[in-house]
Amino acid sequence: MTQGEPQVRSGPGRLLVAVYGVFALAATSRAGVQIATKFAEAPLAYLLSAFAAVVYIVLTVALARNNRRVALAACSIELAGVLIVGTLSLADSQAFPDATVWSGYGSGYGFVPLLLPVLGLVWLLRRRRPAA
Numbered sequence: 735m736t737q738g739e740p741q742v743r744s745g746p747g748r749l750l751v752a753v754y755g756v757f758a759l760a761a762t763s764r765a766g767v768q769i770a771t772k773f774a775e776a777p778l779a780y781l782l783s784a785f786a787a788v789v790y791i792v793l794t795v796a797l798a799r800n801n802r803r804v805a806l807a808a809c810s811i812e813l814a815g816v817l818i819v820g821t822l823s824l825a826d827s828q829a830f831p832d833a834t835v836w837s838g839y840g841s842g843y844g845f846v847p848l849l850l851p852v853l854g855l856v857w858l859l860r861r862r863r864p865a866a
Contacts (some may be wrong), residue, residue: 746857747797747857750797750853750854750857751794751797751798752845753846753850754790754794754797754850754854755794757790757835757843757846757847757850758787758790758791758793758794760835760843761783761787761790761835762784762787762790762791764783764787764835765780765783765784765786765787766784768780768783768832769781769784769865770801772832775831775832776830776831776832777832778829778830779831779832779833779837780829780832781835782815782819782834782835782836783834783835785815786812786815786835786836786847787835788833789808789811789815790812792804792808793805793808793809793812793854798855802832802858805854805858806855806858806859809851809854809855809858810851810855812847812850812851812854813851813852815853816834816836816839816847816848816851817839817848819834819836819837820836820837820838820839820840820848823836823837823838824838828844834835835847
């Protein structure tokens with residue numbers, strides 16, 4: 735590991751990996767149950783929950799392996815997803831008859847899904863590699 739790369743062995747990096755790991759488990763479990771038991775009721779919402787789960791899994795692995803590029807891309811996708819799905823779920827609640835992880839900007843999860851990618855991006859961008 736070179737100087738300037740994000741460190742996940744301690745401090746904020748370890749906390750980010752842990753929180754993303756918990757969200758990966760929670761979103762995967764939620765989406766799995768929803769898709770298996772009531773997919774016909776709200777397919778868009780449940781597929782979005784599954785997509786969020788995949789993003790959280792990718793982020794957890796990327797952060798744990800110090801893959802900055804993948805982590806930045808996944809954090810950006812997560813933030814875009816939270817903003818887009820959050821806005822659409824409030825603007826057209828009929829399109830989302832059941833909540834997703836990102837509905838209402840993550841209100842069902844205490845707005846952590848909105849805060850988490852912002853913190854992740856700040857953490858990743860503050861630890862840029864030094865110029866050669």
